Amino acid sequence: MTDVRTASPRRAEILAAAAELFARRGYHGTSIGDLGGALGLTGPALYRHFRGKEAVLAEMLVDISERLRAEGARRAAADDPSAALDALLDWHISFALDNPALITVHERELDNVPEPQRHQVRRVQRAYVEEWVAVLRRLRPDEPEQRVRAAVHACFGLLNSxxxxxxxxxxxxxxxxxxxxxxxxLFS
Incomplete structure (x- = not known):
């Protein structure tokens, strides 16, 4: 998979347009022709950048998962666990506010991603959750780990809404x- 952060500007533009269309119309309600039309291309011209619509969706969701995890790991590494938690919250909140289409696509369309990439997304997401769990365990060492993990998932539900x-x-x-x-x- 190509990392969108290092992808060509055109490839990144395709992914951004696809996120908007998939969020608005759904994956199955968007054709390659629709995606090409949104970019001023013919549908077949998109095949120079992606094998097909499924590849666009897979790369989009793998990329957002990897970006969240990488930045989450960086922020979770702060020496002060309270500062690390605030940094994680600020990061995830900014991501959610700035990328509502990506949040929507992930929520609705992950099952349309081929199994190898869907497995990769889920693995990376688990690693992201564990960054949060580790920070919270530093703040609440007596709290059962399962309760902390459940609180993190509930927090994501709030932020991703x-x-x-x-x-x-x-x-x-x-x-x-x-x-x-x-x-x-997180502290209830």
């Missing part, structure tokens, strides 16, 4: 609200 709830508040106010709510949920 942003595409459905981020209406009426400006970005800064929504980010602050999410940070406050997520921190409270």
């Amino acid at each position: 942003t595409p459905h709830s981020a209406t009426g508040l400006d970005r800064a106010a929504m980010a602050e609200l999410l940070h406050t709510m997520a921190r409270a949920a």
Whole structure:
């Protein structure tokens, strides 16, 4: 898989357009022709960049999982666990607010990703969860690990609902609200 961070600008543009279309119309409701049309290309011209629509979706979801994990690992490494948690929250909240289409596509379309890439996404996501669990265990060493892991998953549910709830508040106010709510949920 090509890393979108190092992919050609055209390839990254295709992935961004696909995220918007898949979020709005669904994976099955979007054709290669639709995707090409959104970019001013013919559908077949997309085959120079991807083997097909399935490859676009797979690369998109592998990439977002790897980006979340890599940045999560960097932020979780802070010496102060409270600062690490705030950094993780800020990162995930920013990602959710800035990428609602990717959050939506992941939520709805992961089952359409071929098994090898779907396994990779799930493996990377588990590693991301474990970064959060490790930080919380440093803050709450007496808390059972299963409870901490469940709290992290619940927190992700809250933060990843942003595409459905981020209406009426400006970005800064929504980010602050999410940070406050997520921190409270993690320490309930």
